[in-house]
Structures are given as structure tokens and as C-alpha cells.
Amino acid sequence: RIIVVATNNKHKLKEIKEILNDFEILPSSAVVDSFNPEESGKTFCENSLIKAKSLAEFTDYPVLADDSGLEVFSLNGEPGVYSSRYSKTGKDEDNLKKLIERLKGKKDRSARFSCCMSLVVDGNVIQREGYVYGRIIDRPIGENGFGYDPVFVPDGYDITFAQMSPKQKNAISHRRRALAMIKEELERIYG
């Protein structure tokens, strides 16, 4: 039950390992030296498929790719597929700054995290999407997680993803919701 994950993001890899804990998860470096396909898609599913297919060229193991991001409703879905490259530097800290700036004075601060997982197995493609809804606060709080976690408060909670333990975040995240459905398919394939 080996799966290769097509990501360069170590935080994603850690969460995927925690969620798919009864599979053996390998990083892309297990099958290829460097891996950096151009994410030219307009949707999370297009981009995760680009990543999964391009790594699948180097291995016969099943390949899983995650494309994800934050969509803020009053900003017409920004940063969306540009979440990791929202600011000029693309650093988490600068991305957060830009988002907080863009939301200044906006009443509607509702948002969602989206994740599209693409799984390539024996040339077949399986895609599943997961979402978690919440709101964006006006300053970062919390040390855990990555990316926009310090400003995202999921519905039904009064703490950010970055204030949650990995276990708490992984129980309700967009990534978890997409992976729960991928897991069903994997169980069906592998038994």
C-alpha cells in the first residue's frame, strides 16, 4: 500500500501522512530528483492533475497530488489558485499581510479553504474535492500549521487553524475531507 505524493510542500506532506496513516507515503524525491511542473490550470483540480500526471511518468506506484488554497468570497475568490504566490515574495508572512490589507474595511470576511486531490492509479484518474468554511480575522494568531492558517477561523470555532493541534485541524480540514473520499477509493482498489 505505497502511494507517492507529488508535492514540494512539507506541511502538506505531513498532513497527508497523518490522515492516510495506514498507507506508506513516499515523497516525490523517492522517484525523481527534482519535480516542479508548471501549475498553469485555472482550477484546483486542473493543477492537481498536472502535478499527479507529471510525477506518474516516473513511477508505477499510485501518485497523489494536492492542489489547494483559500477563497475569500468578498474578493471574488482571491487568492484561489494563486494562494501560494499571492504576494510578490510568495512567503506565507507576506501573503497574509496582503490578504489582511485587501480585506480592510470589508464587512463580509467569509471564506473557504478548498482542496482537490488527484490520484493516478494504473493510468486512471480519480479526483475528489474537500472544503472547509470559515472567516478571516484581521491579524494572525497561532503558531501551528502553515500558509493562511493563522487568519482562518473555521465555522463553529473561535480559534484559528494555527491555534489548533494538528489532530484538531486534520479532523475537519479541506484536505481531510478530500482525502476521506480518496481513502474510500484506495480501500476499494487495495482491499
Ligand code: ITT
Ligand atoms: P505543491 O504545489 O508542491 O503541492 P504549494 O504550496 O505550491 O505546494 P499549492 O499550489 O496547492 O501548493 O498552493 C497551496 C497554498 O494554499 C499553500 O501554499 C497555502 O498558502 C494555501 N493553503 C493550502 N492549504 C492550506 C492549509 O491547510 N492551511 C493554510 N494554507 C493552506
